[in-house]
Amino acid sequence: MTSTIHTHSLTWQVSPDLLGIVNQAGIFIETNPAWETVLGWTEPEIRSMVFTDFLHPDDMDRTLALFTTMKAGEPALHFENRYRCKDGSYRWLSWVAVPEGDIFVCSARDVTGDKANVRALQSSEDEAKLREQFIAILGHDLRNPLASIGSAVRIASRQPHDEKIAAMFSAIDGSAERMAKLIDSIMDFARARLGAGIPVDLKPTADLREGFERVVDEIRIAHPDRKFKTNFEFEGALLCDAARLDQLLSNLVANAVTHGSQDEPITVITDRADASFVLSVGNSGKKIPDHAIPKLFEPFERTEEGASLQGLGLGLYIADQIARAHSGELTVTSTDDRTVFTLTIPLERKS
Incomplete structure (x- = not known):
């Protein structure tokens, strides 16, 4: 038994989503114009191929497993895989497929741009977090050598010395103090930017x-x-x-x-x-x-x-x-x- 699908309706013709009817052999026996717009394949070319001919190799096994469950009467909801374009590139598609008798009525939305945006956002967040973690670690590891410098200066300044050496010790001590304040600022900045906020003891x-x-x-x-x-x-x-x-x-x-x-x-x-x-x-x-x-x-x-x-x-x-x-x-x-x-x-x- 084959369901009647209105493949010549206005919705079928103008929909930006890929619409299609697949038979039990895995061939798209009907497709709308969006297939050529998104993937570049014409309807006669699509009819001469099995759906596995379009699949990215990494998506083959899980898509075949899904097709098996669909043959058993289970629908596919928001299943994502990659389909090959006529120019050899791949587009990410999000599928909804429903069994109707001995055919499967399918629609797919091109989500390639959404995938790229998510990856770019994740990459940007990861890079920002890595930079701020580096700042935090650097600030922490600078404290010990700076403390050693300050301690050495204070000990050395207690020994007999002339005014010129005293001025040098004073300058070094002042520089160390300014560096300590800069480190404190870096640490506070890193804590705030990493999401924990500046810690307070109320x-x-x-x-x-x-x-x-x-x-x-x-x-x-x-x-x-x-x-x-x-x-x-x-x-x-x-x-x-x-x-x-x-x-x-x-x-x-x-x-x-x-x-x-x-x-x-x-x-x-x-x-x-x-x-x-x-x-x-x-x-x-x-x-x-x-x-x-x-x-x-x-x-x-x-x-x-x-x-x-x-x-x-x-x-x-x-x-x-x-x-x-x-x-x-x-x-x-x-x-x-x-x-x-x-x-x-x-x-x-x-x-």
Whole structure:
């Protein structure tokens, strides 16, 4: 018994999917025009071949196994294999085939492009993950030799030496400290980019003032020509990682030193607003261009062309990641005469 199939219907003629009728011998006795469009074979050529003539060798066994189950009355749903084009190339097809009497009614969609996109995306993700893992491993393995250098310098500096040697020891120690900070930034960047986020140890902290004052004092000592104004109004406990907030503040103040006006003070303020802890760092100076603000917290971004390349451009990115790890938000407003970065952390977390 053979089912009646309307092979001359409009749907049969214009469908972009490959439509066909296969007999028990595995020959496509009817095909629509999409076969020639996708694979290049004409209907008479297809009728002279068995479906196995089209198959990629690697797909032969599993396709024959499927055909056996179809003969037993089982349909094929979303079965994928590769069919040979007339030019010798192969296209990935996704099949739906249903037994009807002594024939099989089939449709196939060309999914070659989808396969290529998935492979490209997977390859891109694998490469990105490998790069970031390499950065993490490199940063970790640099710590030990750097610690040895610092220890050797400190021991050697205790021995008798003249002022010239003392200056050299001081320069080496300063360079080692800067390298350690760069490694810390690399490690934080790698953790954030690998999906785990920057780790935080959240604890109720009653007083952030001491740590914040220490951060500002350290930067003040390093930049004696700059002025700083602080106003720590926030009182009460905050669930946070105090060391990470110190790091965030350090990054924001360092950014203000780099880009702010040397004639006006940098302000550091903490306060409570709308049931939130608020930390703001402001500086006078050139406005951040509007086009730069959306990318300001992305890694390796700088707000000005020709800005110093001594850092990695990770400071604001890491500060933003620390804010996110605290369920907070880091924002920026910039006008013609003032730029302010504001951290907001809710005092009560949503469960």
